Amino acid sequence: MERFTKLTSTAIPLPLENIDTDQIIPARFLKAIDKKGFGENLFKDWRFHSDGTANDQFILNNPNYTGSILIAGRNFGCGSSREHAAWALKGYGFKVIISSFFADIFKENALNNGILPLVVIDENLHNLFKAVEENITTKFQIDLEQQLLKQVDSELAIKFEVDAYKKTCLLNGQDDVDFLASIKNEIEQFEQNRIAV
């Protein structure tokens, strides 16, 4: 897995709540058998009209907004378990998603793909939206080791929580398969003990 340590970037705000994974990547694009190319279809039906032309109203089509941080409303990634949503966000270039809470499966999928789902309280989420609204070139600095999100050239600094195990995984670029394969003997022992009961 790709490592995640630090990132400095501008951010793209998407202040909608309950963004489900069907919006992130519609089901008709789930037919591939590899992880490539999903970025092209990220938010497909919000980015494009049914005739294929770009929807100018949608923020990802506004060239003034760039960056590898997505700031979204609460309950981001709800609905389907499709990891294709994480692959699409990653493929498009997002490395950090900030929200006030994430749907459970999406959060795990993001972490398993080196994307940091960064949880802030509602008030801070509001402040981040406001900062970008006031100046779209606002940059944010994220330091996973320190668990710190800072607005560059500003006082705003937010300490964030992250699962200790997943933090280590992200910092070292190691994943659960590596770890689970390393404790195979213990898993076999568990199976033996269960049979004995």
Added chain:
Amino acid sequence: MRKTLFDKIWDQHVVKNLPGGRQVIYIDHHFIHEVTSPQAFAELKERNLPVFRKEQITATADHNVPTKNQHLPIEEPMSRKQVTTLTENCNEHNITLYGLGHEKQGIVHVIGPELGITQPGMTIVCGDSHTSTHGAFGNISFGIGTSQVAQVFASQCLILQKPKKMRININGKINPMVTSKDIILFLLSKLGVGGGTGFFIEYAGEAIESLGMEARMTICNMSIEMGAKGGLIAPNETTFNYLKGKPNAPSDSKWEDAVEKWKQLYSDEDALFDQEYYFNADEIPVMITYGTNPGMAFEVNEKIPSAADSKALNYMGLKPNEQLIGKKIQHVFIGSCTNARLEDLKIVANFIKGKQKAPGVQALIVPGSQNVANQIKQEGLIPIFEDAGFELREAGCSACLGMNEDKIPAGEYCVSTSNRNFEGRQGPGSRTFLASPLTAAAAAIYGEIVDVRNI
């Protein structure tokens, strides 16, 4: 300490505690399908790892299969490739596959229970969020991503943070014409689509206990729509009676022992939950959704709230204070892992018997499995569907997620027995009203949304 049902099962599956609070949890059964497994098999290959416990995996093709002419090769090249890849992977790793054409093929959450693979006390996962369905049998079942599918392939384990525990108690007697779909839509309208996030839900109370297994599955199925990790119901005689004699259920000599063990699966009297809700069944009416998530639901005869989400109403072509009763619809979809089992289709058949669907309405019935398709044949329901002008298809997920060609055209309305009314879920621009099989059947006959209590 007194334990909840969830604790009892979870604690029996802890292989190892990790620093920081995560635990290695053993998975008893792993269901896979064509859409979320190919990248996981590729992952194994890249790392040169074998499948650790192939006998604890069951595969089927359901999400991306046509519901017509399943005996012929799949026409759409990418879908064909995805389904073929599943077959190749299962052959290579010697995994049991109930593929297209197999008598046991069907929606993964329909076949697990009907084959008796799904049993009380287990841990069950699948790369599909509606894996929560299986919890109806009193087990811990939940959906996972593809990376986790690879983890289970490699080790039969997952590294998890234990969720918090919620109990939803529904006491009293269920109102006439109210089905388990109405119950879960009611709960969604109360708790919202994020109300269960971080929790595993136990459904309890006499109203829940009175439900048959298929109705229980409908409730557990939509636990994920509240954001919950999963939902479960303590097993009782109804559960045991359902499982008895199923192909994969414990055989004669082991049956009594299994039931004895399963009878221990309940929440202790003073077990502590992190959150608890109480409802009375008589406050639960016939429900329908009006918006673009399953929490935007209300009593079928209500007016759309004036404070309803304007983006959702815009998408749906609806206005505040508008009533859905009398709203013309063009499609009815009876199917999905939520409501495509025999009981659901019997409800539909009973209602439409001797009636005709309204002109201009396409009414699609997609059985949850080949087995369900055979059951409706044996029960003599097929002529009822045909005489009423309903179109009966072959088993699969179909228009629930619009991955195959079964899509609702842009701008048109569909009353659907499925689980999600998200924008574009049933096809780009499709507009979905989620409801029970009874309300869906009535909509097909009248060509509009009706209150089944007034018929």
